[in-house]
Amino acid sequence: MPAAMPAPIPRRAFGTLALAALLVRARTADARTGPESFSPLVKRVMPTVVNIAVTETVASNDAFSALPPELQRQFRDRFRQRRQQVMGAGSGYIIDPSGYIVTNNHVVGSADKIVVGLSDGTELPARLIGADELTDVALIKVSPPTPLPAASWGDSRVLEVGDWVLAAGNPFGLAGSVTVGIVSARGRDIGAGLFDDFIQIDAPINPGNSGGPLFNMDGQVVGMNTAILSPSGASAGVGFAIPSELVSKIVAELREKGRIDRGWLGVSVQDVPASGRSPAGVGIAAVDRAGPAARAGLRAGDVVTGLNGQGVESARSLIRGVAMTPPGNTVHLAVRRQGKDIDLPVTVGRRPKIEEN
Known part of the structure; x- marks a missing residue:
């Protein structure tokens, strides 16, 4: 299938987050300079990271919203019965060898078709298990022929400002990308919703990284990259991840009931x-x-x-x-x-x- 373009980003979320390369804290490394290489960590965690391509059918009327009102009416009358396919892309991570994958709701919540790309190039169709709009968390499922490598949850509550983190995902459709940075702040409220409690990071993330994991130095998922603050729509070094403490609870309920009752x-x-x-x-x-x-x-x-x-x-x-x-x-x-x-x-x-x- 053709390469998927990054999914549209909700305006209130300031854009999508890209995953930052996870930093491994070497015992002999100077804390101010970091380890000599993150390669061992990247090799360990990348098999758990997936690319997500989505197809969504939208009414043709939506395509004319940027036109002047008089032209909108003209084109809507002409193309009233037509619908079009919109392609999007995002990221996710495997949490169970049987094929359960976590991503953002804004990546897959409106998709008609979801295809997951594994690190070895395999593509598998996925179905939506459940999603929560208020926290922007979604759970999807693939049916692999053999067990998949799965990431483990870390404790986001112990993260401190200045800790190294690594993000991985599919920025601008560039599969298998990693970036690295530090935790810049905790408990950020960016006006995205009731449950704003974001981890702010300076690891570069971009459209297409939404739903990808944020790793700590032990290779555990401590967050899910979700938004950027940027005047241009690309990384400006200010990104936000949903803490794993919240994501893991939402995922457990979605897996059990397929929905979140508020x-x-x-x-x-x-x-x-x-x-x-x-x-x-x-x-x-x-x-x-x-x-x-x-x-x-x-x-x-x-x-x-x-x-x-x-x-x-x-x-x-x-x-x-x-x-x-x-x-x-x-x-x-x-x-x-x-x-x-x-x-x-x-x-x-x-x-x-x-x-x-």
């Missing part, structure tokens, strides 16, 4: 700053009449100050805490209403596909 209250919220003796909280601006919050008695004008005994000072922290609660479970909200503090138990509902608070 908790939902059915409210519109806004931040309420601290005032006098009143602490900061989350104001309830509106309540969905058919939602879980309404059934529990939460009202517009209430201010939520705590969730399950923990203080909440922002709408984001409340929404995230509820989203992480499995539907059907009960959460306890500390609510301030007309100067009085009350405890309000709420049975969490299932978050609709259309994103709501």
Whole structure:
């Protein structure tokens, strides 16, 4: 099949991430200069890295969105019944010898056809097991004739700023590429979603590296490359990876159930700053009449100050805490209403596909 072009990158994610070459920390190497060669590490981990080619069918109308309105109408009328194939490419990594592969949702989430390229050149069709839009994690599966080499999870929580990391993947369709760098920062919020907690790295990553692994010096996956911050769309030395602590949990649930069920209250919220003796909280601006919050008695004008005994000072922290609660479970909200503090138990509902608070 023809070489696949890098997949389109969601604007809010600032682009796709490329994998950076994993640095092996040699015992005799000076920590300031790094090891003499990363070759042993690369040879060990690269068989677990895959290239992903996708085909997506889109309506022809979408191809005219950049035209002036009067020309859009003209061409849409002419090509109303036509559809076109769009090619994309990304990266991924094998986590089980039976063929389970992790990648980004924005790489495969809308694909009609997925083809995985292994390090030895073998190409295998893949099917989507499940995906989570909020964390941009997806799990796909191939059926190999023999067991595949698989990567192991590392603990992203022990990563420190300044640690060496290696990224590998398929930048600009260049299969089997590696880059290397360090962890530049932890806990970055780039406005991509509720679960932003990115590892910032300076290892160069580019379109096509989305979904590829970020390795530590022991050859373990400590992150999944997902976005870049760049004015040009190419690497500017600021990339972001989803921590393995989050990815591994999402993957385990996708493998078990094929989906992620998010908790939902059915409210519109806004931040309420601290005032006098009143602490900061989350104001309830509106309540969905058919939602879980309404059934529990939460009202517009209430201010939520705590969730399950923990203080909440922002709408984001409340929404995230509820989203992480499995539907059907009960959460306890500390609510301030007309100067009085009350405890309000709420049975969490299932978050609709259309994103709501």
